Amino acid sequence: MQTSATPTHCPYCALQCGMNLTPVPGGTVEVSERTDFPVNRGALCGKGRTAPALLSSRVRLTTPLVRSGGTLVPAGWDEALDRIAEGLRRTRTEHGPDAVGVFGGGGLTNEKAYALGKFARVVLGTSQIDYNGRFCMSSAAAAGTKAFGLDRGLPFPLEDIPRTGCVILVGSNLAETMPPSLRFFTELKENGGTLIVVDPRRTRTAEQADLHLAPRPGTDLALALGLLHLVVAEGRVDEEYVQARTDGWEEARAAVMAHWPEQVERITGVSVPQLREAVRLFCEPADAMVLTARGPEQQSKGTDTVGAWINLCLATGRAGRPRSGYGCLTGQGNGQGGREHGQKADQLPGYRKLDDPAARRHVAEVWGVDPDSLPGPGRSAYELLDALGTDIRSLLLMGSNPVVSAPRAAHIEERIRSLDLLVVCDVVLSETAALADVVLPVTQWAEETGTTTSLEGRVLLRRRAITAPEGVRSDLEVLHELADRLGVEKGFPTDPEEVFEELRRASAGGPADYSGITYRRLAEENGVFWPCPQGEPGASADGSVDAHPGTPRLFLDRFATADGRARFVPVSHRAIAEEPDEEYPVLLTTGRVVAQYQSGAQTRRVAELNAAAPGPFVELHPRLAARLGAAEGDPVAVVSRRGRAVAPARITTAIRPDTVFMPFHWPGEGRANTLTNPALDPTSRMPEFKACAVRLEAVRK
Ligand code: SF4
Numbered sequence: 054m055q056t057s058a059t060p061t062h063c064p065y066c067a068l069q070c071g072m073n074l075t076p077v078p079g080g081t082v083e084v085s086e087r088t089d090f091p092v093n094r095g096a097l098c099g100k101g102r103t104a105p106a107l108l109s110s111r112v113r114l115t116t117p118l119v120r121s122g123g124t125l126v127p128a129g130w131d132e133a134l135d136r137i138a139e140g141l142r143r144t145r146t147e148h149g150p151d152a153v154g155v156f157g158g159g160g161l162t163n164e165k166a167y168a169l170g171k172f173a174r175v176v177l178g179t180s181q182i183d184y185n186g187r188f189c190m191s192s193a194a195a196a197g198t199k200a201f202g203l204d205r206g207l208p209f210p211l212e213d214i215p216r217t218g219c220v221i222l223v224g225s226n227l228a229e230t231m232p233p234s235l236r237f238f239t240e241l242k243e244n245g246g247t248l249i250v251v252d253p254r255r256t257r258t259a260e261q262a263d264l265h266l267a268p269r270p271g272t273d274l275a276l277a278l279g280l281l282h283l284v285v286a287e288g289r290v291d292e293e294y295v296q297a298r299t300d301g302w303e304e305a306r307a308a309v310m311a312h313w314p315e316q317v318e319r320i321t322g323v324s325v326p327q328l329r330e331a332v333r334l335f336c337e338p339a340d341a342m343v344l345t346a347r348g349p350e351q352q353s354k355g356t357d358t359v360g361a362w363i364n365l366c367l368a369t370g371r372a373g374r375p376r377s378g379y380g381c382l383t384g385q386g387n388g389q390g391g392r393e394h395g396q397k398a399d400q401l402p403g404y405r406k407l408d409d410p411a412a413r414r415h416v417a418e419v420w421g422v423d424p425d426s427l428p429g430p431g432r433s434a435y436e437l438l439d440a441l442g443t444d445i446r447s448l449l450l451m452g453s454n455p456v457v458s459a460p461r462a463a464h465i466e467e468r469i470r471s472l473d474l475l476v477v478c479d480v481v482l483s484e485t486a487a488l489a490d491v492v493l494p495v496t497q498w499a500e501e502t503g504t505t506t507s508l509e510g511r512v513l514l515r516r517r518a519i520t521a522p523e524g525v526r527s528d529l530e531v532l533h534e535l536a537d538r539l540g541v542e543k544g545f546p547t548d549p550e551e552v553f554e555e556l557r558r559a560s561a562g563g564p565a566d567y568s569g570i571t572y573r574r575l576a577e578e579n580g581v582f583w584p585c586p587q588g589e590p591g592a593s594a595d596g597s598v599d600a601h602p603g604t605p606r607l608f609l610d611r612f613a614t615a616d617g618r619a620r621f622v623p624v625s626h627r628a629i630a631e632e633p634d635e636e637y638p639v640l641l642t643t644g645r646v647v648a649q650y651q652s653g654a655q656t657r658r659v660a661e662l663n664a665a666a667p668g669p670f671v672e673l674h675p676r677l678a679a680r681l682g683a684a685e686g687d688p689v690a691v692v693s694r695r696g697r698a699v700a701p702a703r704i705t706t707a708i709r710p711d712t713v714f715m716p717f718h719w720p721g722e723g724r725a726n727t728l729t730n731p732a733l734d735p736t737s738r739m740p741e742f743k744a745c746a747v748r749l750e751a752v753r754k
Pocket of ligand 1: 063064065066067068069070093096097098099100101102230231232233234
């Protein structure tokens with residue numbers, strides 16, 4: 054047994070904290086501090102600290118399962134893989150290639166996301182592939198691409214945050230979602246900077262703020278417009294910057310001037326003096342930033358909402374400058390890389406567009422196929438899930454648990470149940486895996502090598518620290534075996550570095566260019582920021598070709614648009630898809646708690662985390678609770694047009710009286726996503742997780 058520590062990264066969120074792993078008896082590892090990684094400098098949250106628990110857990114899957122007589126029973130790998138191949142072949146023959154769907158995840162490594170996209174298009178020939186990252190940050194990606202010509206979550210390293218003058222943090226509770234990142238904001242304040250938090254709840258993050266703005270859920274678009282209106286009215290526009298580096302200001306300005314502060318106060322509930330104070334704090338320092346997260350993004354107008362915050366940055370000259378900029382705090386472990394290399398419905402590796410003939414030619418050449426054989430863009434995540442059992446008859450699912458995480462989850466569960474064939478690759482029997490016809494047990498983070506790309510756009514090497522238990526195979530091995538059974542014998546290597554070498558070539562020349570990044574560099578340099586094109590041979594000291602230093606800071610000289618100028622996108626406020634009414638008079642917003650991660654498939658199975666956050670709850674204001682006659686801990690039913698969820702009341706003045714909050718990590722009776730609205734943003738196809746109309750009902754104990 055290897056005994057030395059392996060430097061690697063956490064399996065969970067997009068901060069990708071560095072950690073050292075040392076093998077210990079029992080098939081698991083011990084986590085120790087890794088101080089050389091600048092993002093967390095050794096600090097970890099409870100999720101990262103306890104991540105090894107799942108490696109040797111009793112609930113870990115170590116043998117394939119196949120459905121027989123209605124129940125899942127253990128099977129050999131060959132039997133399981135043969136059954137999958139036969140089922141996929143039958144679906145293709147009877148219903149055509151687009152009747153096979155593929156659903157990936159933002160937690161998959163770059164190599165897996167790349168191989169999954171290639172598998173869908175080359176082996177299955179289906180256009181029907183998307184992933185759960187669509188639920189996560191796609192609105193920010195769409196808005197960033199419109200404005201800057203490129204989407205990279207943060208266009209600067211986190212270490213720039215303490216050096217700016219003011220940060221507006223919109224819809225992020227990072228004190229709970231990525232606690233070690235809080236230190237950047239603490240340092241910001243220690244350096245004399247200010248923090249403004251925009252959140253309907255007084256979260257642990259909002260408690261750190263110099264100014265907390267608590268708009269009604271779904272009105273932060275109006276809030277951003279109101280702030281920009283005041284910027285214009287108070288003569289704080291950076292005219293020189295706007296002239297030199299942007300286009301479209303006059304149209305955006307005209308749209309903003311219709312949003313009077315008093316009107317914005319009526320829409321958002323944020324007072325005019327608070328709006329003025331926010332503008333003062335944001336505009337007075339020489340540098341400032343806006344960071345958005347799921348709050349503004351998970352809306353049916355998420356792209357416009359993020360666009361409004363970007364407009365605020367552009368008008369005040371806070372983008373593409375040192376210590377100033379707009380960024381999106383991506384959530385999932387490989388939320389950034391997972392959206393760059395081909396598991397998205399409209400995309401090819403390197404962040405290339407699937408409908409771009411030149412991109413198709415380039416990638417088809419790397420893959421050794423005819424460009425015309427590549428399918429076109431397919432459905433987005435929710436639309437794909439909604440088509441299960443009708444247009445899509447078989448589904449291959451990796452790294453996702455939509456029974457808990459999809460909006461209108463009861464409906465999606467019903468769709469999943471109606472499939473002819475569901476194949477799930479997972480480490481535990483998640484709620485979705487429990488419905489599968491075949492479940493394949495796969496390796497976990499500490500048992501495999503691969504790369505991820507953090508929220509900073511920093512490509513990182515996660516290293517294997519221990520050997521996987523017998524009976525478990527990697528996702529890459531699964532794709533290799535299935536491709537082989539479906540007649541594609543070459544092109545699906547099982548060695549992650551070999552996959553990465555191909556990814557480098559596929560991404561070369563694309564917006565997310567990884568061609569200058571190698572495993573060796575990642576090991577030596579503690580990560581490399583993309584874009585990192587391949588350098589000239591002999592350019593580096595050792596004569597190798599990978600000399601480009603990477604790009605920690607984007608847009609300093611020019612934006613990634615054709616002419617190098619950023620674009621204002623004129624946007625106006627509009628209501629959420631489902632406003633409260635007499636029947637459903639309260640707003641529901643959803644989110645996360647510190648001890649659980651996403652659908653909870655992994656973290657709910659870690660005893661320490663489960664003890665800290667054992668179940669769902671309904672957070673509500675004392676006034677709402679009194680109207681309902683509910684005391685702390687009483688079961689409360691939350692009812693929307695899509696279903697009913699019941700969870701204990703958590704009564705607090707930290708939430709607006711017109712809003713309730715539920716975390717979404719749990720299945721069953723307290724599943725928050727039973728209630729959420731799948732209304733989609735027209736550009737990003739992001740569902741409106743963050744706001745829908747509900748009514749509350751007291752539940753007899
Ligand atoms: Fe892992 Fe994120 Fe926690 Fe860091 S903050 S330890 S990356 S879950």
